[in-house]
Amino acid sequence: MTLLDTLTEAPSVVDSASERAARLTEAGTAWGERIAANRTAAHLTYKVKGVGEGSVLTTVTAGKHTFAIDEPAALAGDDLAASPVEIALGALISCQVVVYRLYAHALGIQVDEISVDAEGDLDAARLFGIDETVRAGFTGVRLAITITGPESDDRYQELRAAVDAHCPVLDLFANPTPVSVTVTKAH
Secondary structure (H helix, E strand, O other), X not given: OOHHHHHHHOOOOOOOHHHHHHHHHHHHHHHHHHHHHOHHHHOOXXXXXXXXXXXXXXXXXXXXXXXXXXXXHHHOOOOOOOOHHHHHXXXXXXXXXXXXXXXXXXXXXXXXXXXXXXXXXXXXXXXXXXXXXXXXXXXXXXXXXXXXXXXXXXXXXXXXHHHHHHOHHHHHHHOOOOOOOOOOOOO
């Protein structure tokens, strides 16, 4: 059984626009009530764990979900899974889809289908210690969002502005985020 088979068999997968609308309304109402009752209810901490295996493969556990991240052979991997930068672009894409759906619903903008393509430019010279003057991460990311639906281009641009202002992963890409790192030797 493939991952796609598992996802399509899951009873919680939303198939219709009316089911999606009901879920979005329910979630928005519940979060609104929780946050109104206690502002700190909006403060979330996500915990994810990764364990190195094999050459450079990492098995990641996020809640009840486990997935692999690897590198292609050219970067010492076995190419058994997407690379960390591909996963990062995938996280950006999936967050865009979520926030487009949320704000389309909130703004009354009909989105029948949405797809997102992402491209990221990376200079590997820094990764390999060859050129310390270039950035280690992406030097540019391009998103191409395709929406189908009956709305005018102006309405979809209104939606884009709302998504740009509220997408958490887009914010991670667009703005510096404080990161602290500790290294501990296991005993």
